[in-house]
Every structure is written in C-alpha cells, then in structure tokens.
Amino acid sequence: DVKVTQSSRYLVKRTGEKVFLECVQDMDHENMFWYRQDPGLGLRLIYFSYDVKMKEKGDIPEGYSVSREKKERFSLILESASTNQTSMYLCASRATATYEQYFGPGTRLTVT
Amino acid sequence: GQQLNQSPQSMFIQEGEDVSMNCTSSSIFNTWLWYKQEPGEGPVLLIALYKAGELTSNGRLTAQFGITRKDSFLNISASIPSDVGIYFCAGQLTNGNQFYFGTGTSLTVIP
Numbered sequence: 001d002v003k004v005t006q007s008s009r010y011l012v013k014r015t016g017e018k019v020f021l022e023c024v025q026d027m028d029h030e031n032m033f034w035y036r037q038d039p040g041l042g043l044r045l046i047y048f049s050y051d052v053k054m055k056e057k058g059d060i061p062e063g064y065s066v067s068r069e070k071k072e073r074f075s076l077i078l079e080s081a082s083t084n085q086t087s088m089y090l091c092a093s094r095a096t097a098t099y100e101q102y103f104g105p106g107t108r109l110t111v112t
Numbered sequence: 113g114q115q116l117n118q119s120p121q122s123m124f125i126q127e128g129e130d131v132s133m134n135c136t137s138s139s140i141f142n143t144w145l146w147y148k149q150e151p152g153e154g155p156v157l158l159i160a161l162y163k164a165g166e167l168t169s170n171g172r173l174t175a176q177f178g179i180t181r182k183d184s185f186l187n188i189s190a191s192i193p194s195d196v197g198i199y200f201c202a203g204q205l206t207n208g209n210q211f212y213f214g215t216g217t218s219l220t221v222i223p
Contacts, residue, residue, distance in 0.1 A: 004154070009152075035213075040121070040215055041215060042116070042118075042200060042213045042214050042215040042216050043155075043200065043202075043213035044213070045210060045212075048210070058210070090154050090155075092154070099143055099145060099160055099204070099211075100145075100157045100160070101157070101211070103154025103155050103156070104154050105152065105153055105154050106152075106153070106154055
C-alpha cells in the first residue's frame with residue numbers, strides 16, 4: 001500500500017518563526033511536490049524535486065524553501081512565517097514514468 | 113501559472129441524482145486528471161485521460177477529454193452519500209511536466 005506521510009496534521013506557529021514541514025514517501029518515487037491549498041484557489045505548486053538535492057520553483061515559491069537530502073524525504077521550510085502563509089499544505093510524490101501523484105493527508109498550518 | 117476554472121464551485125444534490133462538473137482552460141493540455149479529496153485527506157486520483165475525445169469510466173464516474181483539448185468533464189451517476197468531497201481537475205501542458213490544478217467543486221449529497 002503506497003504511502004505519503006506528513007509530520008503533522010495541525011500546526012500553530014507565531015509570525016516570524018521558522019517552520020519545517022516534513023514529508024516522507026515509501027514508494028521510491030523520484031518526484032516530490034509541495035502544494036498549498038486555499039479555498040477557491042485549488043492547489044498551487046510551491047516547489048518540486050525530480051531527484052535528490054534537486055529542486056525547482058513552482059508557481060508560488062516566495063517565502064518558502066525546500067530540502068531534499070534523501071530520496072524519500074522532502075522538506076518545506078518557511079524561513080519567517082507570516083499570517084498569509086496560513087493554509088493547508090499538501091505533499092505528493094510521483095514515479096517518473098507515470099502521471100499519478102500520491103498525496104499525503106495534509107498539514108493545516110495556522111500562523112498567528 | 114495556468115488557470116483552470118472549474119464549475120460549479122459547489123453543488124448540493126439529493127442522493128440518487130446525477131452530477132456534472134467541468135473544467136476549462138485557456139491553454140491546450142495533453143493530459144487531464146480528475147481527483148477526489150475527502151475531508152481531512154489528500155486528493156486521490158479517480159480518472160486519467162490522455163487524448164482528445166477520450167471517454168473513460170470508473171464505476172459510476174465518467175470523464176471526458178474535450179475535443180478542443182482545453183476542457184474536461186466529469187459525471188457521477190446515481191450519487192450516494194460517500195460521493196461527498198471536493199473534486200479537482202488537473203491538466204498537463206503539451207510541453208510541460210507540471211500539473212495545474214483547478215479550483216475544485218465541492219459536492220454535498222443529501223440522503
């Protein structure tokens with residue numbers, strides 16, 4: 001059974017804090033993605049990675065960075081959290097030869 | 113990024129009714145995907161479409177890849193309460209690797 005896990009389901013942080021969101025997949029997928037989901041806006045791609053130590057900007061990378069030191073793990077970092085980063089964050093992974101992305105359950109982040 | 117518009121934004125229907133939703137874009141896509149997201153979970157792939165005009169079914173769900181390659185449609189027949197969730201379309205541009213997601217259609221089924 002394929003699995004993408006995210007470190008927290010709910011997170012509350014203060015403005016200015018550094019925030020780490022962790023994602024782990026057990027399917028040996030090359031590609032991993034971070035999205036944020038907001039009502040009325042759907043899923044928007046923040047960053048993605050095609051391989052270890054590789055990263056590419058998505059549509060809304062400002063205010064975020066990522067790290068992929070191991071194939072199974074992809075971390076999203078908010079260097080200095082702001083209230084407009086309050087959102088649901090979804091991680092996904094995909095094998096290179098396929099179209100299907102497998103999503104984690106999401107992390108609902110609130111920045112106060 | 114690309115804008116995929118889904119309509120309707122939300123639907124409230126009686127159990128047993130059929131459901132139709134669509135997704136449109138200003139760009140041409142070479143792949144369309146339909147996902148369902150249940151409360152508290154990540155999206156799960158329902159149907160994948162790979163060529164214009166293609167019609168694919170998955171149980172009570174049927175999706176079509178529009179002839180113009182700028183739209184796609186999802187139908188659910190004889191809805192049941194477990195159909196509740198948010199349905200997303202996603203499209204891949206001809207010359208790209210990234211999938212762009214639609215704004216979502218929230219479905220509520222009233223028993």
